Amino acid sequence: MLTKRIIPCLDVTLDEAGGTVVKGIEFVDLRKAGDPVELAKRYNEQGADELVFLDITASHEGRSTMIDVIERTANEVFIPLTVGGGINSIEDVRQILRAGADKVSINTSAVKKPQLIKEASEIFGAQCIVTAIDCKRNTNIVDNPDITILELEDGTPAWYEVVIYGGRQPTGIDAVQWAKKVEELGSGEILLTSMDRDGTYDGFDIPITKKLSEELEIPIIASGGVGNPDHMYEGFVKGKADAALAASIFHFGEYTVKDTKEYLKEKSIPVRL
Amino acid sequence: MKKIVIIDYGLGNLRSVRKGLEHAGASVVISSDPSEIMSADGVIMPGVGAFKDAMKNIAGLLDTIDDYVNSGKPMLGICLGQQILMSRSEEGGETTGLDLIRGEVLRFPHSDLKVPHMGWNSITMNQKHPFxxxxxxxxxxxxxxxxxxDTGEKNTLASCEYGKNFAASIVNDAGNVIGTQFHPEKSGDTGLKMLRNFVAIC
Structure with missing residues (x-):
């Protein structure tokens, strides 16, 4: 049976150590969490199904550091590795895949130039193109046919707006419609992050996760807000996600990947143990 | 040290296959040169992307591949590299494959299941093979x-369930050409063990 994937996410920033994993709350206030290659090895040993590296500096200098980190990781860890952050061109995609990544995750650039998704998918194959969608709840319901109104947990109507530049800039784009568009353009997968939940430990944003999982044919990775293994369970059962991504709970030792999987298995979620 | 040639036909990330084989103790060459291929102890047919592009890119090597396979030495096709071993595919319009193993390549039917089939799934062994x-x-x-x-029982080494039962690993009649739909080089310690097994039979 196809298992639900548990994916630790490593936000990597450039520093004098040559790359450090950090984790913030709602994309700011970063705490240091350790060396990316060491963390990747640890998570692999714990039974992580995949790994995601996000280059959150994504500057020119950051990029070459990132290439080095990807190469070192890919030499030692034999599970799928996705790399994102500042990917802006076909050449960027090529460089990162060549360094040993299996997939690239494209976020802001996809919104700015959707053709990048299409071209990258045609050249490298849909299986390695992940579109990252960061979104934020918007309860200001205007009469607009281009938005998809969902019901929040307490019954409030809201739509989800795509945000870019690490959550700093709202775009006015409806997340549900954008997700359908990137599927058409050739994305193989969607990494969905709720800005409202990121780093909060409050659990995944279920309404948008469920909506995208039901509407799309490609897999959805839920991200943002995991505080305990039960949040993963909710993401799979209520949110119908195919995979769950988490950072803080793994980095700071609250739970190991193995603990999380054992919890899920007991609750009858298919996982690889 | 066994020499393994990964056939380079311009598709896919060859780095992880290479690293996996090196981990298994092989000396690895990535090449599209016929003499390199013929001198190998084992050959990997890699591949991601589309069937039609793969067949187009490999067109110049068809005789070499036939000669190599007829020599009886082992070949392992991975993912799309497995699919092109087959007679034909329906991807991108009917396209002829290498026809080293009889059968065809079909798309998963539209259903509630997500396509691509992506992630970790379990396989059932149908036949014994040193791999x-x-x-x-x-x-x-x-x-x-x-x-x-989609191939016959005789050519199916292992199978997997995803909406339907399909061949997760295949073998030709002579037993020297094997294919895996999954990625051994991405399947952690289990996959590395398979690559070690492959190197051992080369």
Whole structure:
């Protein structure tokens, strides 16, 4: 049976150590969490199904550091590795895949130039193109046919707006419609992050996760807000996600990947143990 | 040290296959040169992307591949590299494959299941083969694909369930050409063990 994937996410920033994993709350206030290659090895040993590296500096200098980190990781860890952050061109995609990544995750650039998704998918194959969608709840319901109104947990109507530049800039784009568009353009997968939940430990944003999982044919990775293994369970059962991504709970030792999987298995979620 | 040639036909990330084989103790060459291929102890047919592009890119090597396979030395096709071993595929319009193993490549039908079939799924062993030496039944391996191989029982080494039962690993009649739909080089320690097994039979 196809298992639900548990994916630790490593936000990597450039520093004098040559790359450090950090984790913030709602994309700011970063705490240091350790060396990316060491963390990747640890998570692999714990039974992580995949790994995601996000280059959150994504500057020119950051990029070459990132290439080095990807190469070192890919030499030692034999599970799928996705790399994102500042990917802006076909050449960027090529460089990162060549360094040993299996997939690239494209976020802001996809919104700015959707053709990048299409071209990258045609050249490298849909299986390695992940579109990252960061979104934020918007309860200001205007009469607009281009938005998809969902019901929040307490019954409030809201739509989800795509945000870019690490959550700093709202775009006015409806997340549900954008997700359908990137599927058409050739994305193989969607990494969905709720800005409202990121780093909060409050659990995944279920309404948008469920909506995208039901509407799309490609897999959805839920991200943002995991505080305990039960949040993963909710993401799979209520949110119908195919995979769950988490950072803080793994980095700071609250739970190991193995603990999380054992919890899920007991609750009858298919996982690889 | 065994020499393994990964056939380079311009598709896919060859780095992880290379690293996996080196981990298994092989000396690895990535090449599209016929003399390199013929001198190998074992050959890997890699591949991600589309069937039609793969067949187009490999067109100049068809005789070399035939000669190599007829020599009886082992070849392992991975993912799309497995699919092109087959007679034909329906991907991108009917396209002829290498026809080293009889059968065809079909798309997963539209259903509630997500396509691509992506992630870790368990495989059932259908036949004994040294490639799977020491690998337990129902082990988990990593898949990512939208098309699958449909072939006879005789050529199916292991199978997998995703909406339907399909061939997760195949073998030719002579036993020297094997294919895996999953990625051994991405399947953690289990996959590395399979690559070691492959190097051992080369």
């Amino acid at each position: 799977f030496e020491g690998i337990p039944d129902n082990t988990y391996v990593y898949f990512v694909h939208s098309f699958y191989v």
